[in-house]
Amino acid sequence: MKTIKTCVTALISALLVFSPVAYADKWSDQFPHIKATGDIPGECSYESMSKKNYKGKTLKINTHAVPVMGEPTALHAEQFAKLTGAKVDVTHTPAGDLYAKAMVPFQAGQAPYDIVFGFSNFINDWKRYLEPVPKKYVEMKQMQDVTPSHIGIASWDGVMYQFPVDGDRHYLKYRKDVIDNPKYQKKYKADTGKELRVPQTWKEYGEMAAYFNGWDWDGDGEKEYGSAEVMKKDDLMYAAFYSRSAAYSKNPKTPGGFFFDLKTMKPLINNPGFVEALTDWVAATKYVPPGGINFGLGDEIGSFGGGQTLFSFSWDDAFVAAMQPDSPINNKVGAAQLPGAMKVWNRTTNSWDEGFNQAPFFVWGWAVGVAKKSKEKEMAFDYLCFFANEANHQADIGIGRFGVNPFRNDDFKADVWTQIGWDKDIAQSYVDTLAQMEESKNRVFPLRVPGTFEFNAALATAAAKALAGQLSPQAALDEAAKQWEDILNRVGKDNVRKAYSVGVAMEDNKL
Amino acid sequence: MNFKHKYVFLFPGLFVLIGILIFPIIFTIRLSLSGWNSYTPEMNFIGITNYIRLFTDDPRFWESFFRLSFLSVTTVILQYIIGFALALIVWREIKFKRFFRVIFLIPMMTTPVIMTVIWRTFFHESLGPVNDLLGNLGVKPILWLSDPVIAKFTVIIVEVWQWTPFMFLLLLAGLLSLPKEPFLAAAIDGASPFRKFVYVTFPLMAPISIGAIIIRLIEASKIMDTVFVLTSGGPGTATETSSFYIYIKGLREFQMGYAATLSFTYLVIMIISLTIIAKVLTKLMIKE
DSSP states (O other): OHHHHHHHHHHHHHHHHHHHHHHHHHHHHHOGGGTTTOOOOSTTSHHHHHTOOOTTOEEEEEEESTTTTHHHHHHHHHHHHHHHOOEEEEEEEOHHHHHHHHHHHHHTTOOSOSEEEEEGGGHHHHGGGEEOOOHHHHTSHHHHTBOHHHHHHHEETTEEOSOOOOOOOBEEEEEHHHHTOHHHHHHHHHHHSSOOSSOSBHHHHHHHHHHTSSBOSSSSSSOBEEEEOOOOTTTTHHHHHHHHHHHHHOOTTSOSOSSEETTTTEEOTTSHHHHHHHHHHHHHTTSSOTTGGGOOHHHHHHHHHTTOEEEEEESTHHHHHHTSTTSTTTTOEEEEOOOBEEEEEETTTTEEEEEEEOOOBOOOOEEEEEETTOSOHHHHHHHHHHHTSHHHHHHHTTOGGGOOOOOBGGGGSHHHHHTTTOOHHHHHHHHHHHHHHHHOSSOBOOOOSTTHHHHHHHHHHHHHHHHTTSSOHHHHHHHHHHHHHHHHHHHOHHHHHHHHHHHHHHHTTOO | OOGGGGGGGGHHHHHHHIIIIIHHHHHHHHHHTSOOSSSSOSOOOOTTHHHHHHHHHOHHHHHHHHHHHHHHHHHHHHHHHHHHHHHHHHHSOOTTHHHHHHHHHHHHHSOHHHHHHHHHHHHOTTTOHHHHHHHHTTOOOOOTTTSHHHHHHHHHHHHHHHHHHHHHHHHHHHHHTSOSHHHHHHHHTTOOHHHHIIIIIHHHHHHHHHHHHHHHHHHHTTOOHHHHHHTTTOSTTTTOOHHHHHHIIIIISOOHHHHHHHHHHHHHHHHHHHHHHHHHHHHHHOOO
16 A cells, blocks of 8 residues: 555656646647747746637738748747637738838728837837737746846837847857967968957958958868958948947947937037948958948848858847858857947047947847737737747747847856857857847947938948948048938937937936 | 710729829829828928929939939840841741740740849859859959949849840831831842841831830839849949839838929929930931
């Protein structure tokens, strides 16, 4: 009798102890996407969603084209439909049309989509048409793990309008097998008299990129080049330019605006700091691959991820793509903060402040909201919550083409990345880089004001003219500054100032 | 039957005309007088402010218009010359005439966007086959898409390839419908093939040529998909055309009111300039 009792107790104990694993096996069998972790218990886990019943209801989603963000949207839609019985219609739209495709019906008072994907810097224009994220989601466990920076990016005046599904920043990616290679370090020293190391400044970046441009330095029989950058007009190139400008223009001694002087609303984009950055960038056209001046984000990811260049800087996607098992440069890349500069422009004294300066750029990322006029708000928020649940998130961030990047505190642990096959030191340098950016007190956040598109387009056009040799960097940025003045006059300085003050408060560490 | 009742039968056609032509034009004019954009989503009335901005403070639109003029005139002239030459070839009794007629039409039957994607791949400067082939012949890589001058010619190459068949088709139809007598008379007089072309074929083809050129000019002046896919207007603004610029202002920057101003102004300019071109061509090519 005693033996039977002991056996029953052991069996019950085992069931209790291993029950989460049992759940994980059950769900990962049906949904192989989460096979690495299984289901992770939470308010929006697979288990929780399977208890919802949305049979007979249809959820309409407008998202980006496949694969970046479009692929995970479709995948999670299919999973959500299987779990809840809902019908989910996913429409894929090119990046350049996401804004207008939502904005036209928004302004016409219609809601053809319950959920709209876009970029986080749309928030100012979209917020009046979006339903604030309900309290129950804001307070749930998975949201508590989102970093304060990304809560700030998804919110406006303390109200969360965008459901965090992605976290973005620009940082430097480099070929570790070259920069850390003693043979190349010796050769570089002998030829240039300088150290080959992770570039600390944009000038060093340019020198190294130019040195390693146009010859086969990895022995694959193909020529390699210095740098892959997003230089194509109308394809997010303005973000790349801001990244290059931050070190020269974001001076911690002069709070009160990076893009404008908040007091006067005078555009700052043609000051010597920005001009220096654009001058560097024009020089960069000499060390990008042939045709690199027309590289959009996809080209940049493919170029660096395919092993064509020494450096790259932009979103996480190129790095994660390079670290995937099928990449030719798997475990041969390193991450570091964006290079700095040995001088930074001081707009108060109208002179350069000498000394090292570095400023991370928390560039906009993918954002998603629920239309205020949607008739399926509860289902829409449940879908978003399910999209970003812990199991899905951990699986998504390891797939470069998905465009889902770290935005939770747990993502900044090296173990998360070593589990998917990254070398320990690379994983550590990656999470250290992200963590240092989070901790920096000299950060730049994206421009999120009325007319953001007009401001960024004017800047991109001017910068593109400089890169194509149509205008000098100073003339190009003077042209952009003049257009910014015109846009300010059209939108209203006070309207822009009011919105811009929110971003400035984040940059000045007041939020 | 009451005579007036006959007009009732005009109503369906009239409604369609109003619906698809008159209403959009009137709506565009009204929109052009508003400041509708992302931050003022309403059909307010701001008078001719947008027109003043266009004529005094938007050199980019005018640059894109002159660039468009260059691109469309160049492509149409090339299409006319090549299309005419091809039509003359298959007009003669040659072997596999029907086969060549079909082959020459294939580019026109393909989808422009998809073909432009393929051309973009061909011309990709580091991964494309064109530079690869040239490299095998010892030619340095050509900056097909990233040099401001060469990029314009790349756009021209793609447009000429895509639309020459249309010109070919119209001109071949014209050639096949020409009367035989003038050619017989020229043959009896012992005219050389060159003189036959200059004094018989070309003059007889003039009305059809003018029609074909005008149709192609109208189409070429709307060039958008090729530029959008091939260069996105770049490098810089080197290949930006009017329609692409209007698209940027309207659907990228969401300046609906201003984009309507650009569209309406563009429409007026095109109506005037194409009317003048048609008259000039008629005067030059058709002799009384």
